[in-house]
Amino acid sequence: MSEIKTLFNVIGPISIAVTIPWIIFKMFCTVWLKKGYNNLVGKVVVITGASSGLGEALAHEFYKHGAQVVLCARRRQELERVRTDLLHSHSKDMTHPPIIIPLDLNEPSELQNHVDKILSITGRIDILVNNGGISHRGTVNDTTLEVHRQIMSVNYFGALALTKAVLVDMLKNKKGQIVFISSVQGLVALPERSAYSASKHALQAFSDSLRAEIASSNISVSVISPGYIKTKLSLNALTGSGKAHGQMDATTESGYSPEYAAEQIVKAVVQKKKEIVLSTLLPQVAILLRKYMPLLYYIVMERRAKKLEQQKQFQNVMGKNQ
Ligand SMILES: NC(=O)c1ccc[n+]([C@@H]2O[C@H](COP(=O)([O-])OP(=O)(O)OC[C@H]3O[C@@H](n4cnc5c(N)ncnc54)[C@H](OP(=O)(O)O)[C@@H]3O)[C@@H](O)[C@H]2O)c1
Ligand SMILES: *[C@@H]1O[C@H](CO)[C@@H](O)[C@H](O)[C@H]1NC(C)=O
Ligand SMILES: *[C@@H]1O[C@H](CO)[C@@H](O)[C@H](O)[C@H]1NC(C)=O
Numbered sequence: 001m002s003e004i005k006t007l008f009n010v011i012g013p014i015s016i017a018v019t020i021p022w023i024i025f026k027m028f029c030t031v032w033l034k035k036g037y038n039n040l041v042g043k044v045v046v047i048t049g050a051s052s053g054l055g056e057a058l059a060h061e062f063y064k065h066g067a068q069v070v071l072c073a074r075r076r077q078e079l080e081r082v083r084t085d086l087l088h089s090h091s092k093d094m095t096h097p098p099i100i101i102p103l104d105l106n107e108p109s110e111l112q113n114h115v116d117k118i119l120s121i122t123g124r125i126d127i128l129v130n131n132g133g134i135s136h137r138g139t140v141n142d143t144t145l146e147v148h149r150q151i152m153s154v155n156y157f158g159a160l161a162l163t164k165a166v167l168v169d170m171l172k173n174k175k176g177q178i179v180f181i182s183s184v185q186g187l188v189a190l191p192e193r194s195a196y197s198a199s200k201h202a203l204q205a206f207s208d209s210l211r212a213e214i215a216s217s218n219i220s221v222s223v224i225s226p227g228y229i230k231t232k233l234s235l236n237a238l239t240g241s242g243k244a245h246g247q248m249d250a251t252t253e254s255g256y257s258p259e260y261a262a263e264q265i266v267k268a269v270v271q272k273k274k275e276i277v278l279s280t281l282l283p284q285v286a287i288l289l290r291k292y293m294p295l296l297y298y299i300v301m302e303r304r305a306k307k308l309e310q311q312k313q314f315q316n317v318m319g320k321n322q
Contacts (some may be wrong), residue, residue: 017290036270041066041094044122048105048162049132051078053231054181058129059086059098059264065266068096070125071119075134076102089314105158106150111288115165117273124173127269128166130159131181135197135233138240148195155199160206167214176219179209179269182191183225184283188290190298191305196237220272224265227279 045062049055051073059069063086071079079100079270086098099121103114118125121164134153136143163178170176185193186200204223234249261278268276277284 008319014019025132033270035269037065040270041267041270042096043067043126044118044124045127045129046070046072046101046118046125046166047129047298048103048130048159048271049181050074050082051075053129053233054226054229054258054261054265055129055292056082057258058131058265059232060089061262061266062127062258063095064090066094068099068122070099070101070122072101072103074102074104076100087272089220105140105154105162108157109156111161111167115162115169119169120174125166125169125176127177127180127316128163128220129178129181129269131164133181133199133233134196135237135245136193137234137237138243138315139192140166140194141212142240144241146241147231147238151238152202155196156202156206157205162208167219170219171214174218175271177222178210178219179205179222179224179265182207182223182225184279184287186223186225187287187308188278188283189301191301192308204303220274221272222269223275224268225279226256226261226265227276227277227283229258230255230262239295 029253035066035142040062043062043066045067047055047059047062047069050059050069050071055073059071060080063069069086071082073079077103080173083098083100099118099119103111105111110321115125134151136147136151138147145311149320159180166176166178170178182203183196186204189197189201203237205220205224207223214221228251230253233242234252235246237245239245256278268278277287286300289300
């Protein structure tokens with residue numbers, strides 16, 4: 001009995017000594033985060049791929065917190081729809097009217113003009129969110145060089161060119177934040193996604209170089225690596241011949257809601273996190289496997305590739321019998 005009593009006498013003070021600083025720390029974090037969100041009021045946030053999916057949800061999240069969002073993508077009509085939705089779905093007291101800039105990430109030489117236009121309207125860019133992108137479905141052998149090039153051009157060179165165009169002004173102002181929406185596939189590649197995985201891996205490396213270079217200019221770089229999000233990404237993915245995949249994949253369908261993902265991403269941006277992996281457990285395990293148990297990763301991926309191949313053969317047979 002007396003041993004238990006002494007044990008309590010020891011554990012009691014220790015747990016208090018741990019709990020109280022922890023509560024204070026948590027309270028400090030909450031206050032700090034709230035201050036970060038308040039800082040978003042009036043900030044100019046340029047978002048690519050704002051006409052759909054995650055970019056659209058990010059526009060809502062930044063707008064809700066009082067940022068002046070600049071919506072970029074190819075389809076003007078969809079951008080106008082998003083702008084109308086924004087104006088109608090949030091309270092007006094601290095919001096700023098959204099701006100629309102139609103642009104094509106596949107036309108890198110035009111991007112400087114678009115940035116100049118944004119700057120002539122807003123005077124500065126506080127946060128650039130490189131979110132626009134396309135995915136890929138197909139083996140390396142079945143994918144034309146043109147498709148490989150197009151995916152790299154949009155996902156990698158598009159983000160790179162836009163970042164370079166925005167960077168000049170940020171360096172001059174000695175402040176700014178650059179955000180890259182990469183993917184879990186920027187850290188671990190899957191079969192039949194070579195072009196997409198490669199483009200996201202490239203972004204990852206580019207960001208690491210850039211982050212180090214511009215840290216002394218008070219510009220931060222955040223890389224976000226999400227797992228599956230329920231968007232039109234798989235519908236819009238390019239097949240080997242460059243056609244739209246046109247199917248909602250089960251994995252994409254079962255993913256996070258874009259609203260939840262956007263909320264988590266904006267939180268990470270406010271905290272100036274250098275990188276986050278936004279996913280369930282399985283993709284996180286895959287990243288660890290790739291790094292620390294590559295042999296196992298090779299085996300798992302070979303099996304996955306074989307399964308994909310069998311599924312295609314099965315679908316071909318079914319198609320012919322119909
Ligand atoms: N969904 C997922 O499971 C998932 C997972 C990890 C990472 N991500 C990443 O999240 C980002 C957003 O994708 P999403 O899931 O929201 O897919 P989405 O619904 O297909 O949206 C893609 C966006 O990119 C824009 N875009 C595509 N090509 C463009 C181009 N050449 N120039 C300018 N904009 C272009 C599209 O707009 P326009 O067609 O109007 O140009 C659209 O707004 C992508 O970078 C994607 O890789 C998605
Ligand atoms: C590889 O691609 C070529 C050219 O498109 C095609 O003729 C060949 O059948 C493909 N091979 C396999 C194994 O899919
Ligand atoms: C650094 O950038 C932040 C915004 O990202 C700004 O609030 C702060 O004033 C800047 N600091 C300096 C020293 O310029």
